[in-house]
Amino acid sequence: MDGDVVLKDVALSTLLGPAGHLAGADMPARNRTDWSFLPATNPRAVLRPTTTQEVSSILRYADSHGVPVTPQGGLTGLVGGARPLDDGIALSLERMVGIEEIDADGMTMTVRAGTPLETIQKAAAEAGLYFPLDLGARGSCAIGGNLSTNAGGNRVIRYGMARDLVLGVEVVLPDGTVMPMLNKMIKNNAGYDLKQLFLGAEGTLGVITRAVLRLYPAPGCTHAVLCTAESFNKVLAVLSTVRRRLGPLLSAFEVMWSDYWTQATQKVPGMRAPVEIGGASHVILIEMQGLDDTIDGARFAQLLEDMIEQELITDGAVAQSLGDVAAFWATRDAAAEFANPAVIGPHISFDVGLTVARMDEFTTRAKQGLMDALGCHSVYYGHVGDGNLHVVAWVPGADPQPLSEASRIVYDIIGDMGGTISAEHGIGTLKKPYLPLSRSVEEIDTMRRLKAALDPGGIMNPTKIFD
Numbered sequence: 511m512d513g514d515v516v517l518k519d520v521a522l523s524t525l526l527g528p529a530g531h532l533a534g535a536d537m538p539a540r541n542r543t544d545w546s547f548l549p550a551t552n553p554r555a556v557l558r559p560t561t562t563q564e565v566s567s568i569l570r571y572a573d574s575h576g577v578p579v580t581p582q583g584g585l586t587g588l589v590g591g592a593r594p595l596d597d598g599i600a601l602s603l604e605r606m607v608g609i610e611e612i613d614a615d616g617m618t619m620t621v622r623a624g625t626p627l628e629t630i631q632k633a634a635a636e637a638g639l640y641f642p643l644d645l646g647a648r649g650s651c652a653i654g655g656n657l658s659t660n661a662g663g664n665r666v667i668r669y670g671m672a673r674d675l676v677l678g679v680e681v682v683l684p685d686g687t688v689m690p691m692l693n694k695m696i697k698n699n700a701g702y703d704l705k706q707l708f709l710g711a712e713g714t715l716g717v718i719t720r721a722v723l724r725l726y727p728a729p730g731c732t733h734a735v736l737c738t739a740e741s742f743n744k745v746l747a748v749l750s751t752v753r754r755r756l757g758p759l760l761s762a763f764e765v766m767w768s769d770y771w772t773q774a775t776q777k778v779p780g781m782r783a784p785v786e787i788g789g790a791s792h793v794i795l796i797e798m799q800g801l802d803d804t805i806d807g808a809r810f811a812q813l814l815e816d817m818i819e820q821e822l823i824t825d826g827a828v829a830q831s832l833g834d835v836a837a838f839w840a841t842r843d844a845a846a847e848f849a850n851p852a853v854i855g856p857h858i859s860f861d862v863g864l865t866v867a868r869m870d871e872f873t874t875r876a877k878q879g880l881m882d883a884l885g886c887h888s889v890y891y892g893h894v895g896d897g898n899l900h901v902v903a904w905v906p907g908a909d910p911q912p913l914s915e916a917s918r919i920v921y922d923i924i925g926d927m928g929g930t931i932s933a934e935h936g937i938g939t940l941k942k943p944y945l946p947l948s949r950s951v952e953e954i955d956t957m958r959r960l961k962a963a964l965d966p967g968g969i970m971n972p973t974k975i976f977d
Contacts, residue, residue, distance in 0.1 A: 513525070516631070522867070522876070524909065525564055525567055526558070526559060526564060526568075528556060528563070529558065530557060530558050530559060530560070530606075531555055531556070531557050531558070532555065532556045532557075532558070532878070533554065533555045533556070534876045537553070537555070537556050537767060538556065540585060541553070541582060541585070541594070541602055541897070542593075542594065542600075543585075543590075543593045543974070544582075544586070544587045544588075544590060544591065544592040544593050544752050545585065545586050545587060545588050545647075546588050546589055546590040546593065546938065546939075546940060548590045548593055548940070550957065551593060551594050551595060551596050552596045553580075553594040553595065553596065553598050553599060553600045553808060554577075554597050554598065554599065555599055555600070556599075556600045556602055557599055557600070557601050557602070557877055558602045558603075558604060558605050558677065559601070559603070560605045560606060561606065561608065561682060561684060562688055562719045562720065563688075564716055565601070565603075565606075565653070565682045565719055566611055566682050566686040566687075566688055566780030567643040567686065567967075568599070568601060569682055569683070569684055569685065569717065570685065570686030571674045572599060572622050572684075572969050573684050573685050573686065573752045573967050573969050574911040576967060576969065576972075577598060577599055577969060578594075578599065578778075578968075578969050578971075578972050579598065579601050579684075579711065579717075579969050579970060579971070580592060580593070580595065580597035580598060580599070580601065580971050581601050581603065581654070581658070581713035581717045581718075581970075581971060582592040582594075582600055582601060582602045582603065582604075582655075582792045583603055583604075583623070583624060583651065583652030583653075583655025583656075583658070584604075584626065584647065584650045584651040584652040584655055585650075585651050585655075586647040586651040586768060586778045586941075587655065587659060587749070587935065587936065587938060588859060588935050588938075588941040589654060589932070589935050589936050589937060589938030589939065589941055590938040590939035590940050590974075591658075591659065591712045591936050591937070591938035591939070591971070591974055592713075592826035592902070592938075593920030593938075593939065593971065594657070595972065598772045599618065601622035601642075601701075601717065602624075603622075603623045603652060603654055603717075603719070604624050604652070605624065606622045606623055606624040606625075606626045607622055607625045607626070607629075607700075608621070608622050608625060608685060609621055609625065609630070609633045609789050610720070612633065612637045612878060613637070613694065614632070614637060614638075614639065616694055617639065617724065617725045617726065618677060618694050618722050618723060618724060618725060619634060619639075619641065619722070619723045619725055620694075620720065620721070620722050620723075620744065621653055621721055622694065622718050622719070622720055622777070623652065623654030623657075623717075623718050623720060623721065624652050624653075624654060625652060625653050625668070625904075626648075626650065626651065626652055626653075626800075627643065627644075627645070627647075627648045627652070627653055627656060627687075628648040628902065630653055630723065630971055631644070631648065634725055634728075635728065637725075638728055639725040639726065639727065639728055640725060640726045640727060640728045640809045640938060641667070641675070641723060641725055641726075642665045642669040642675065642726060643656060643661065643665075643669070644663045644664045644665055645661060645662075645663035645664065646843045646846050650821070653721060653723070654718045654719070654721070654735045656672050657672050657673070657676055657679065657709050657717060657718055658708070658710070658711065658712055658713050659671050659672075659710065659712060659934075659935065659936040660672050660709050660934070661897070661934055662893065662898060662933065662934030663934070664762050664764070664839070664842075665761050665762055665891075665894075666734070666798070666799075666893060666896040666934075667760060667762060667763055667893070667895040667896045668758065668759070668760060668761045668762075669720060669761075671712075671934070672722075673706065673709040674707065675723055675725070676705070676709065676721050676722065676723055676724065677694055677695065677696065677722045677724055678691050678692040678693035678694060678705060678721065678722035679691055679692070679695050679705045679708060679709075679718050679720065679721045679722070680692055680718070680719045680720035680721070681705075681708050681716045681717065681718055681719065682716055682717045682719055683715075683716045683964060684715075684716060684965040684967060684969055684970045685761045685879070685967075686943070687933070688691065688874050689704070689716070689861065691704060692720060692721075692722050693705075693722060693730070694722050695887055696724075703750070704890075707960065707964075709975065710936070711975075712873055712936050712937065712940060712971060712974055712975055713970060713971040713974070714961060714965070714970050714971045714972075714975055715960065715961065715964045715965060715970060716892075716964065716965075716970065717970075723834065728871070729761075729799035729801075730800055730801040730802055730803060730806070731799070731800045731801070731802070731803035731806055731807060732761075732798070732799050732800075732832060732835055733796065733797070733800065733810040733829065733835075734741045734762075734795065734796065734797040734798070734828075734829040734834070734839075735795075735796050735810075735814055735826050735827065735828045735829065735838075736784050736785045736793060736794070736795055736826060736827045736838050736841070737785065737793070737794050737796070737814070737817075737823040737824075737826035737827075738785060738786075738787055738788065738790035738792065738793055738794070738823060738824045738825045738826070739790055739791065739793075739794060739822065739823055739824065740789070740790050740791060740793045740824055740973060741791055741792075742792065742869070743789065744790050744792075744822055744823070745765055745794060745870075745894070745945060746866065746867065747822050748794060748796075748817060748822050748823060749763055749866070749894070751816075751817060751820075752796055752813065752914075755809075756798055756810075756813065759798045759799060759800050759806060760796075760797075760895075761797045761798060761799040761822065762795065762796070762797035762893075762895070762897075763794070763795075763796055763893070763894060763896075763944060764796070764891070764893060764894065765793070765794050765795075765891065765892065765894040766793045766794075766817060766841070766842065766890075766891040767792055767873060767889065767890040767891060768787055768790065768792065768793070769888075769889040769890070770845075770889040770890055770891040771783075771787050771793050771841070772787075772845075773848065773854065773876050773889055773902075774795065774842075774845070775841060775842050775844075775846035776851070777846075777852070777853045777854075778847045778854075778864075779850070779852065781840065781841065781844055782837070782846075783841070784827040784834070784837060784838060784841065785825055785827040786802065788824070788825065790824055790825070793839055793841075794823070794844055795839070795841075797835070798810050804867075809816055811828075813923055813939070814826060825856055827839065831936055834975065841918070842891065845859075845891065845900065845902055848902055848926065854902070855860050855909075856905070856908070856909045856910070856911050856913075856917050857899070857902050857904035857911060858903045858904065858911050859900065859902055859903075860900065860901035860903065861898070861900055861901075861918050861932060861933050861934055862898075862899055862900075862901065862921075862924050862929055862930065862931060862932070862933055863886075863897050863898050863899070863908075863929055863930040863932075863933030863934075864897060864899065864927050864928070864929030864930070865928075865929070866894060866895075866897050866899060868927055868929075869892075869894060869899055871927070872899065872923060872924070872927060872929070873890045873899075873942075875923050876888060876890075876919070876920055876923055877890075879919045879920075879921070879923060880903055880919055882913055883907055883915065883919055884891045884905055884912050884919075886903050886904065886905045886912065886916055887903065887904055887905070888902065888904075889899055889901075889902050890901040890902075891915075893933075897933070898933035898934060898957065899933070901920060903916050903920070913940075917940075917944065918944075921941075921944040921947050922947070923957065924947065924948070925944075925947030925948065929948070929960060930948045931944045931945070931947055931948045932948070936973055936975075937974065937975045937976075938975070939973060939974060942974070942975060942977075945975070945976060949966050953977060957959060957975070957976060958976065970972075
């Protein structure tokens with residue numbers, strides 16, 4: 511069936527209108543791939559519904575005609591999960607945006623799936639509340655994509671992953687059935703928690719169209735410090751100390767290895783180094799969200815003083831304003847600028863997870879393995895407090911970069927160390943060959959059985975996660 515059949519189908523044409531279905535020269539280039547750097551595809555159409563019922567009609571049509579459908583949010587994924595198939599449908603939720611309700615008493619927000627994360631954060635703040643999910647692509651990514659990939663981000667150590675921040679979802683199944691699971695209660699044990707099937711499923715089981723998000727009180731104060739440590743053992747000691755001393759007030763614990771710090775602060779245009787690393791091995795970003803600035807600010811200051819006296823940290827810069835806090839985070843988020851040829855240029859990014867105590871061992875093994883086999887440089891940073899490490903690897907001057915060879919080296923080490931090949935970015939297509947390194951045969955078989963039960967026609971985001 512050619513693309514004209516979809517676009518000239520009377521029901522779909524009438525339903526979606528001229529802005530709702532795009533093909534040929536009208537099809538935006540951005541919808542042909544995502545941020546994975548994979549080549550653009552040639553879908554037969556980009557369909558842009560505005561309501562759940564329109565999504566239902568599209569999926570019923572696709573299911574009855576065997577047309578593959580790839581749901582799309584903000585297209586900021588890094589593993590090819592939102593990259594459509596040739597001759598398939600790209601189902602963009604970019605017009606399904608808006609905050610439907612903020613329930614200040616119940617501490618919830620009901621949103622449409624295409625709503626940008628930053629819009630949700632600002633709406634919560636304007637209501638005197640707080641939505642803690644946060645990541646570098648906040649201005650571009652959509653909440654539906656965040657939930658479909660179970661995004662993590664900067665404050666998992668305190669608030670958990672995306673799945674911990676959602677109480678209910680509305681989902682459209684591949685046959686067009688609408689599942690209205692917009693639960694607003696924290697306690698609801700009435701049978702299976704079906705929403706969990708769709709959180710982290712990367713659009714392979716259905717399309718999330720609306721969500722009920724869990725909100726928190728706005729922090730009364732935020733304090734942060736960038737400090738240096740002389741060894742990873744000192745990093746672990748600092749982590750243990752701040753967990754014990756700050757308890758639930760600890761909102762972020764980020765670590766940058768010295769090689770990453772050099773790239774971020776010396777090569778990224780406009781970036782300044784709030785603290786000099788000297789001969790230290792790591793830079794640590796510690797953030798605390800407190801209730802009372804007088805009480806919790808003093809607690810934070812005393813903690814830093816004690817860690818210096820105990821020689822856990824060697825130097826530090828304390829944020830004096832929220833602007834300073836943002837500047838500290840800018841050093842951590844500088845990896846987004848590494849694609850600039852003046853910094854690194856073409857490179858390969860990895861998102862892995864493993865036990866915190868073995869992270870430095872992993873960096874040593876991976877750095878040596880990549881260099882010995884490929885002449886590949888690598889730098890390391892991440893959400894160490896919750897076991898998530900990011901790797902940026904590159905062979906100078908190589909374009910394309912040796913993605914498959916570097917992936918096999920990194921993921922084989924992760925598998926050998928009992929870690930996960932994906933901490934927060936999903937599997938998509940790029941990580942699919944390595945899934946058995948992190949999931950057992952029995953687990954993958956159960957995933958396939960769930961997929962077959964909910965999507966017997968195999969139309970929902972096929973070729974993603976597993977074949």
